[in-house]
Amino acid sequence: MPHLTEAPNARIDEVSSRPGDAPVPIPIEEFLAQEQSKDLLRFSTAGSVDDGKSTLIGRLLYDSQNVYEDHVRAVTRTQGTHALPTIDFAQLTDGLRAEREQGITIDVAYRYFSTSRRKFIIADTPGHEQYTRNMATGASTADLAIILLDARKGILTQSRRHAYIASLLGIPKLVAAVNKMDLVGYSQDVFEQHQRDLKALVARMGNIEIECIPVSALEGDNVVTRGENTPWYSGPSLLEYLETVPVAERHSRLSFRLPVQRVIRPHQHFRGFAGQIAAGTIYRGDTVVALPSGRKSRVQSISTFDGDLAQAQAPLSIVVTLEDELDISRGDVIASEEAPPQAAKNFEASLVWLHPQAMHIGKTYLLKHTTQTVKARVSSIRHRIDIETLAEQPADTLQMNAIGVVVVEANRALIVDSYNQNRSTGSFILIDPTSNATVGAGMIRQVIADGDGAYAEKDLLQASALLMVGNRPELAADLEERLLALRVAVVRTRVQNPDTWRALLHAGVVAIVESNESSELSIASLHGGQSELISEALAQGIAADHTASAHAVVEALIKKQIIAARIGDETK
Amino acid sequence: MAMTADTPSISAKLSHLQLLEAESIHIFREVAAEFQNPVMLYSIGKDSSVMLRLAQKAFHPGPIPFPLLHVDTGYKFREMLEFRDSYTRELGVNLIVHRNEEALRDGTNPARLGTQRCCGLLKTTALLDALRNHGFDAAFGGARRDEEKSRAKERIFSFRDSAGQWDPKNQRPELWNLYNGRIGPGESIRVFPLSNWTELDIWHYIHLEHIPIVPLYFAKERRMLVRGDSLIPVEQPFVKGLPGEEQWIRCRLRSLGCSPCTGAIRSDADTLPKIIAELVSFRSSERANRVIDHDQDGSMEIKKREGYF
Numbered sequence: 001m002p003h004l005t006e007a008p009n010a011r012i013d014e015v016s017s018r019p020g021d022a023p024v025p026i027p028i029e030e031f032l033a034q035e036q037s038k039d040l041l042r043f044s045t046a047g048s049v050d051d052g053k054s055t056l057i058g059r060l061l062y063d064s065q066n067v068y069e070d071h072v073r074a075v076t077r078t079q080g081t082h083a084l085p086t087i088d089f090a091q092l093t094d095g096l097r098a099e100r101e102q103g104i105t106i107d108v109a110y111r112y113f114s115t116s117r118r119k120f121i122i123a124d125t126p127g128h129e130q131y132t133r134n135m136a137t138g139a140s141t142a143d144l145a146i147i148l149l150d151a152r153k154g155i156l157t158q159s160r161r162h163a164y165i166a167s168l169l170g171i172p173k174l175v176a177a178v179n180k181m182d183l184v185g186y187s188q189d190v191f192e193q194h195q196r197d198l199k200a201l202v203a204r205m206g207n208i209e210i211e212c213i214p215v216s217a218l219e220g221d222n223v224v225t226r227g228e229n230t231p232w233y234s235g236p237s238l239l240e241y242l243e244t245v246p247v248a249e250r251h252s253r254l255s256f257r258l259p260v261q262r263v264i265r266p267h268q269h270f271r272g273f274a275g276q277i278a279a280g281t282i283y284r285g286d287t288v289v290a291l292p293s294g295r296k297s298r299v300q301s302i303s304t305f306d307g308d309l310a311q312a313q314a315p316l317s318i319v320v321t322l323e324d325e326l327d328i329s330r331g332d333v334i335a336s337e338e339a340p341p342q343a344a345k346n347f348e349a350s351l352v353w354l355h356p357q358a359m360h361i362g363k364t365y366l367l368k369h370t371t372q373t374v375k376a377r378v379s380s381i382r383h384r385i386d387i388e389t390l391a392e393q394p395a396d397t398l399q400m401n402a403i404g405v406v407v408v409e410a411n412r413a414l415i416v417d418s419y420n421q422n423r424s425t426g427s428f429i430l431i432d433p434t435s436n437a438t439v440g441a442g443m444i445r446q447v448i449a450d451g452d453g454a455y456a457e458k459d460l461l462q463a464s465a466l467l468m469v470g471n472r473p474e475l476a477a478d479l480e481e482r483l484l485a486l487r488v489a490v491v492r493t494r495v496q497n498p499d500t501w502r503a504l505l506h507a508g509v510v511a512i513v514e515s516n517e518s519s520e521l522s523i524a525s526l527h528g529g530q531s532e533l534i535s536e537a538l539a540q541g542i543a544a545d546h547t548a549s550a551h552a553v554v555e556a557l558i559k560k561q562i563i564a565a566r567i568g569d570e571t572k
Numbered sequence: 573m574a575m576t577a578d579t580p581s582i583s584a585k586l587s588h589l590q591l592l593e594a595e596s597i598h599i600f601r602e603v604a605a606e607f608q609n610p611v612m613l614y615s616i617g618k619d620s621s622v623m624l625r626l627a628q629k630a631f632h633p634g635p636i637p638f639p640l641l642h643v644d645t646g647y648k649f650r651e652m653l654e655f656r657d658s659y660t661r662e663l664g665v666n667l668i669v670h671r672n673e674e675a676l677r678d679g680t681n682p683a684r685l686g687t688q689r690c691c692g693l694l695k696t697t698a699l700l701d702a703l704r705n706h707g708f709d710a711a712f713g714g715a716r717r718d719e720e721k722s723r724a725k726e727r728i729f730s731f732r733d734s735a736g737q738w739d740p741k742n743q744r745p746e747l748w749n750l751y752n753g754r755i756g757p758g759e760s761i762r763v764f765p766l767s768n769w770t771e772l773d774i775w776h777y778i779h780l781e782h783i784p785i786v787p788l789y790f791a792k793e794r795r796m797l798v799r800g801d802s803l804i805p806v807e808q809p810f811v812k813g814l815p816g817e818e819q820w821i822r823c824r825l826r827s828l829g830c831s832p833c834t835g836a837i838r839s840d841a842d843t844l845p846k847i848i849a850e851l852v853s854f855r856s857s858e859r860a861n862r863v864i865d866h867d868q869d870g871s872m873e874i875k876k877r878e879g880y881f
Contacts, residue, residue, distance in 0.1 A: 028845045031852070035776055040588035107743065109724040110717045112770045119588040121768055133745055140747035261601040266634035274630070276598040276749070305629040316590065317597035319632070330605055354745045368750050371605070429750045436754035438744045 034116055041247055044123040044138035044171070045146045046131075046162040052179050053148050056217035057124060058088075061113050063224035064239055108134050117243045132387065132401035133354040135162055136441055139169035140427070143247050146238075147176045147198075151184045151214070155197050161387050163198075167205040168350055168403065168443070170423055173245060174202060174210040177238055181230065182216040188232040204390060211245075213238050254422050255336035256280035256288070259370035259415075260328055264319055272303055272319035273328055278370065278424035279417075280336060281313040282320065290326050291333045291415045292343050297324040315424075331372030333415040333425075341425055343413040344447040348382065350419075351406045353398040355432070355439035361396065361485045365439065369414045369428040376410040376430070380485045394563045396482040396554045398440075407448065419443035463488050463563045464505045464526045467512045467553065470519040476512050478550035483510055486554070488563055510557075523553070525562050589777055593626065596765040598749060599728060600630035603710050603763050604637050606753040610710040610763075611703070614640035614660075614667070616652045617828040619714030619766055621783050622774050626765060627712075628663070639666035641702055641711070645694035646676045647808060647830035655786045670702035682832050683810045694830075700736040703760065710753070710761045718770045728767045734758030775851060779844040789847065791824040791839040803838065807831040 026034075045053055076088070111122040123138030125131060139145060145166035147159050159176075166174055176198050184190045195212040202210045213222055214230050215238060221227025224239045236244070257278040264272040282288070286299045302309040303319040312318045320334065328334065335341060353359050359378060367376035382405040384395035398404045419426030430440035469476050476492060483490045489509040493500070496515060504511040505526050557563045586594075603610050612627060614620050627636045642656060660667040672680075675693040682690040703711060717724045727743050729751040744752050753761055766774070778785060797804040797813040803823055804811060811832050823836040824847075841850040 028849045032776065032779070032845065032848065035772070036587055036589070036780070038588050039585055040591050107725050107740070110768070111724060112718045112768070114770075114772070119770075119773075137745045137747050141749075261598070262605045264631060264634045270633060272633070274601055276594055303633065305632040313586075315594050316586070317594040317601070317630070366754070368752065371602075423748060427748045427750065429747060429752060431752055431754055436752070436756060438746075438752045441745065441747045 038114065038117065038119050039247060040119050040121065041144065041242060041245070042121045042123065042142045043144040043146060043242065044125060044135070044142040044166070045148065046125045046135045046138070046158070046165075052150070052217045053124075056146075056148065056177060056179060056215070056223065057111060057122060059217045059220055059223045060239060061111065063220060064113060064115055108138050115239070115243055120242065132161065132165065132403070133352060133441075135165045136169060136352045136354075139166050139171055140423075140441070142166075142169075142171055144173045144175065144242075144245065145171045147174050147210075149176055149178045149194055149198075151178050151180045151187075151190055151194065154194050155201060157388055160201065163201060163210075164205060164385075164387060164390060165352075165403075167202070167208045168352075170419060170443070172208060174208060175238070175241055175245075176210055176212045177217075178212060178214045179217055181214045181221060182219050186214070186216075186221075186227075186229040188230075191230075191233070211235070211241060213241065254279035254417060255339045256282045256286070256334075257336070257341060257417075257422070257425055258282070258318075258320065258334040259372075259425070260330055260332045260334060261371045262330055263328070270321065271325070272301075272321045273334060274317070274319045275334075275371070276317045276424075277312060277314040279314050279422045281311055282318075282336075283311045284309070287337045288320075288322070288334050289337045289340050290328050291335055291340060292413055293327065293332070295324075295326050296337060297322040297326055299323075331370075333370070335415075341415050341417045342447050344416050345410050345413050346379075346448040347408055347414075347416065348445045348448060349406055349408055349428070349442040350445060351378070351398065351404055351408075351430075351443075352441045353400055353402050353404075353439065354441060355437055356400050357432070357439070358400070359398040359440065361482070364433065366431040366433050367408070367410055367414075367428050367442075368431060369416065370425060372412075372414070373431075374410050374412045374414065375433075376408055378406045379409045380407045380487060382406060382487075394486050394488075394558050396486055396551065405445065406442075408442065416444050416447065418446060463510055463557070464508050465510045465557060465562045466501050466505060466524040467510065468515075468519065468522045468524070469512060470515055470517050470521065472521075473514065475521075475550055476514050479512055479553060482550055482554050483563075486563060510563075521549075521553070523556065523562075525560070589773060589780070592769055592773060593629070593777075595749070595768065596623075596626045597630040599751070599763060599765040600627055600712070602751055603712070603753065603761075604631070607710040607761070609706070609708050610638040610712065611641045611668075611706065611708040612636075612638060612712040613699075613714070614642045614656070615714065615828070616642065616648070616656045616786060617714070618774055618778060618785050618789060619716065621785050622769070622777055623712060623714045623766060624663070624665075625781060625783050636665055639668050641668045641670060641706075641708075643695060643699045643702060644669050644671045645698070645830050646671055647681070647694070647832055649786075649788055649805070649807060649828065649831050651788050652786050652828055655784075659784055668702070668706070670698055670705075672698035672701065681808070681810055682830070687833055703736065708760065709755060710763055712763045712765060714766050715764050716766050716769050716771070716774070717764075726764065726767070728764050729753055730762040730764065731755070732760045732762055736760070738762075772848070772851060775844065775848050779848065786828060788825045788828060791822055791842045791846075793820045793822050794836065795819075796821045796823060796836060803836040805831045805834065805836060 045057060109124045111124055113120050123142055125134040125138040145162065147163050149155065149159050163174060178191055178194050181191065191214045198210055198212055202208050213235060214233055215222045216227065217223060221229050222233065222237045224237055226237050257280060258273070258275045259278055260273045260275050262274045264274050282299060282302060284299050284302055287296055288299060289296050300321045300323045302312050303321060333341060361378055361380065364375050364377055366373050381395050381398065383392035384398060384402055384404040386393055387403060395404060415425070417425040426444045428442045429438050430442065431437065432439050467479060480490050480492055490512065491504060491509045492512045492514065494514050501511065501513065612623065614624070631637060640660060672694050680690055680693050715723055717726065722740070725740060727746045729746065730738060731744055732738060755761060795806045796819060797806050797811060797817050798819050798821065799817060803821055806818055808831055821838060822840060824839045824841060825834060825836050828834060839850060841847040
């Protein structure tokens with residue numbers, strides 16, 4: 001907030017990004033014009049208790065004069081009788097009671113501030129491992145992410161995770177705030193080492209840029225103003241960077257798409273299709289195609305409360321009318337006839353699991369995509385991402401906060417783009433049909449043509465093992481299903497001939513060997529040409545709960561690297 | 573907020589207010605499409621005025637497809653009620669007014685019960701009763717995330733259990749603009765289309781759009797009870813000052829609530845630009861003038877858990 005000079009009401013100070021500068025009064029008309037021309041930058045932050053994230057945001061808000069006096073008073077403490085009152089910057093941003101009690105940030109909080117150039121929305125998220133889902137939530141609407149680093153510690157798991165989630169959710173720009181520079185003596189060497197590490201890290205993540213800034217949130221260096229303690233640093237302060245970085249024009253890369261939210265029909269002479277433009281620009285008179293019907297017409301009007309428009313661009317909310325009477329309803333998409341989105345029932349997607357109840361392959365979920373909700377299943381998991389190493393691992397479920405690449409089968413065709421082309425038409429959420437909880441967040445990678453589903457023969461993974469399950473038909477069936485879902489070649493047999501077993505092992509399949517004996521479960525694999533019994537211990541664990549057991553067996557196979565991470569996966 | 577018909581550039585840069593407006597309209601339309609029986613909570617304040625304009629825009633040229641609900645505590649300013657009646661009549665919207673008549677008959681007022689219990693009966697209970705009686709499954713509210721710290725974490729679609737309560741630790745993750753409006757019987761969703769607006773955005777939008785607001789927001793000479801730094805409006809018989817405490821003061825209200833619990837501020841701001849100039853010169857957040865938020869640390873969060881907006 002700029003502050004007012006003593007003088008007349010109708011003049012206010014220009015917002016200064018340097019708190020020490022003398023305020024320059026400007027007329028209110030000029031201020032309003034400046035206000036009206038501001039654009040919007042949404043960014044996410046992530047951090048844990050001790051890396052100073054809340055302090056950094058508190059400092060950013062305070063030094064840019066965006067904090068109200070009563071808020072500052074509420075968090076100013078005097079410790080000891082002779083000490084000067086100090087502002088607890090972290091307390092400016094920590095919200096809920098539970099947080100204050102535990103001293104941690106537990107969820108996504110949104111903060112707002114503005115300068116003379118921009119309005120900012122911060123999605124502030126916690127950094128703990130268990131909060132991957134919150135980071136994903138914050139990143140889903142962000143144009144930029146601030147990665148926080150403790151200069152004493154360098155890249156920790158948490159910063160790596162945040163950088164990865166930011167890249168997964170399509171954030172094109174990262175800015176790394178290398179914090180606590182005061183505690184490393186403002187060392188240029190330390191900063192440059194971290195900078196090299198960060199650049200190496202994001203180089204592995206594809207199309208993403210990173211800017212590194214040395215800061216001390218506690219002392220205020222390079223947060224809003226450039227600090228005198230880092231004379232070797234010639235780049236922008238954090239706020240200067242945020243104020244000037246171009247906002248990606250992600251909405252307009254594709255041709256026009258309008259997912260229809262609602263048909264507006266006040267009387268029989270007006271039939272308008274209301275929606276928020278997901279991509280591109282539409283002009284009156286343009287030829288458009290309605291999907292999934294594929295019927296074409298021309299735009300008769302682009303109607304708003306403020307009058308008809310000649311054109312409109314993403315992400316404005318509009319109503320369009322067409323020259324022809326097409327049957328269009330909620331869930332349909334009106335798109336440019338050139339390069340329209342695809343209709344797809346099956347697609348491959350990155351999936352972040354959000355719920356304590358793990359994902360279940362084959363279970364029916366509700367999938368909400370743009371303006372329609374359909375039933376859908378995850379038919380297989382291509383792999384799970386180890387978020388610490390970014391390695392791809394096989395998996396037969398996703399626990400809360402896990403991220404995987406999966407194949408989704410919807411009951412009805414959706415009108416989609418890939419997420420990296422368009423966030424709106426490339427994203428979806430999964431909802432549990434019983435609890436109504438939001439359980440998954442998905443980003444479409446590519447459409448899978450019909451008949452090219454998860455079980456195509458060429459995709460099957462070779463792995464060699466014998467699973468001696470005895471007389472447990474349900475376990476055998478469950479194992480078969482889970483292994484097929486991992487695209488492992490599976491054979492079920494009741495043949496009790498060791499030569500046959502050996503042949504199966506050498507053929508590169510997982511053989512589930514059933515018998516009429518209620519024998520103990522054992523697993524054998526090939527090791528140096530010899531079959532080796534690898535898991536007797538597992539046999540003790542076979543309880544009545546066959547579901548859990550099959551899961552345990554599959555996890556053991558993964559752990560023993562019998563089912564190995566896929567190499568040269570065509571989907572990368 | 574719309575661009576003019578002759579906007580030349582293909583990808584003109586949109587202002588933050590255009591982006592906020594587009595987001596809010598999207599939210600209104602999602603709710604109207606996905607819920608059986610939505611309602612808009614209409615508090616008569618500036619945020620409600622903006623919400624109402626956005627709802628008009630969302631369904632134009634059709635009518636707003638849901639009613640407005642005003643929870644009248646019985647202690648609202650006379651000017652608020654006059655404004656409510658004339659403005660809703662002018663727009664032709666369906667207005668429902670609900671009061672907790674029983675509590676009012678029993679003589680509930682903040683002087684007798686204290687602000688917490690008074691709010692509980694006349695606001696929270698009244699609101700929950702009204703929502704239940706009418707079977708509303710979604711209710712729009714004008715709360716903004718910049719108002720108060722507990723609001724900063726609330727979702728745009730905020731789930732309420734069958735008792736109308738909010739569980740801040742068990743909120744549905746909300747990604748992109750994909751809102752999960754699925755509810756079970758008796759459950760409901762509170763929807764906050766102004767979540768991402770700030771107080772300055774609201775005023776600026778009112779100014780640009782020429783949105784009518786209650787005259788109490790503009791400075792003029794008013795009869796006030798002056799006590800310390802506080803200016804308490806003299807409207808209710810139980811608000812009585814000591815000799816010399818009642819004075820004519822040039823002042824205005826920054827936020828509108830019940831007259832006994834809403835403090836005024838000394839001000840000369842009698843136009844929107846002056847209000848905006850005054851706002852940016854202040855370093856005091858608007859709810860600081862409301863008595864209720866100071867009841868105890870984190871009091872807004874407690875009220876919200878219980879069902880308050």
